[in-house]
Amino acid sequence: MDLIELSWPAVAALSKDTPVVFPIAALEQHGHHLPLFTDSLLLGEVLRRAKEPLATRVLFAPLMWLGNSDHHLDFAGTLSAAPRTYLDLLNGLAENFVQHGFRRLVFINGHGGNDVPGKQAVFELRQRHRQRDDLLFLLATYWNASSKPAEPNASLHQREMGHACEWETSMMLKLAPHLVGDYQSTKPVEPGTPFTPATRGWITKERTTPGHIGSPHVASAEKGDQLFSAFAADVVALLERVVRWDGKSWNG
Numbered sequence: 001m002d003l004i005e006l007s008w009p010a011v012a013a014l015s016k017d018t019p020v021v022f023p024i025a026a027l028e029q030h031g032h033h034l035p036l037f038t039d040s041l042l043l044g045e046v047l048r049r050a051k052e053p054l055a056t057r058v059l060f061a062p063l064m065w066l067g068n069s070d071h072h073l074d075f076a077g078t079l080s081a082a083p084r085t086y087l088d089l090l091n092g093l094a095e096n097f098v099q100h101g102f103r104r105l106v107f108i109n110g111h112g113g114n115d116v117p118g119k120q121a122v123f124e125l126r127q128r129h130r131q132r133d134d135l136l137f138l139l140a141t142y143w144n145a146s147s148k149p150a151e152p153n154a155s156l157h158q159r160e161m162g163h164a165c166e167w168e169t170s171m172m173l174k175l176a177p178h179l180v181g182d183y184q185s186t187k188p189v190e191p192g193t194p195f196t197p198a199t200r201g202w203i204t205k206e207r208t209t210p211g212h213i214g215s216p217h218v219a220s221a222e223k224g225d226q227l228f229s230a231f232a233a234d235v236v237a238l239l240e241r242v243v244r245w246d247g248k249s250w251n252g
């Protein structure tokens with residue numbers, strides 16, 4: 001079900017155990033060869049594929065295209081909600097639906113910069129409603145939602161998601177090839193090992209001059225189709241678990 005198509009009485013009549021999904025993405029630089037709206041387009045397609053098997057069992061809010069992209073602001077065109085603004089935004093979206101009586105709220109994320117504020121938001125939500133024992137707040141980033149597509153797929157060069165990389169460029173070639181520029185002549189930009197396992201604060205321009213991180217030159221539409229299928233299946237599997245949750249247990 002799509003929230004944007006329902007009347008308010010239709011929403012009010014839903015079971016309050018219906019999982020509510022907030023898709024969260026971004027509008028930010030994606031190198032010389034991909035459009036600024038890449039993260040929003042890709043998450044939209046993952047969810048388009050995931051919605052069909054979930055049919056009437058899950059309620060989907062519209063995709064929130066404004067993300068936390070301050071680290072990309074040195075590149076023209078990037079739009080960003082500053083980290084604390086974004087944290088308030090996510091808290092507010094979820095609180096709206098707590099107020100409407102819903103108990104299972106899930107952020108499905110399609111942008112790396114949303115990961116930390118998203119995790120902080122679900123943490124804060126749970127603390128704020130600590131007297132309740134019937135609430136579920138989740139955040140999942142679609143490329144980390146379980147499958148490791150590079151493991152069974154030897155054709156994938158990258159082992160993990162980068163930025164405007166082999167994986168994102170492949171999915172864009174599948175979804176909207178007319179929006180993909182000259183990716184074949186891009187040079188690989190390695191993710192590096194910045195004081196691993198410590199977490200280093202970073203801005204994008206200190207890691208990459210063109211804006212991409214990874215190996216877009218080896219992208220293909222075929223790889224993109226495989227990635228979309230794997231990621232959509234992961235999202236469906238997660239949301240099936242949310243539907244099956246008994247409403248109280250820690251495990252799910």
Ligand SMILES: [Zn+2]
Binds near residue numbers: 030039111163164168
């Ligand atoms: Zn991206």
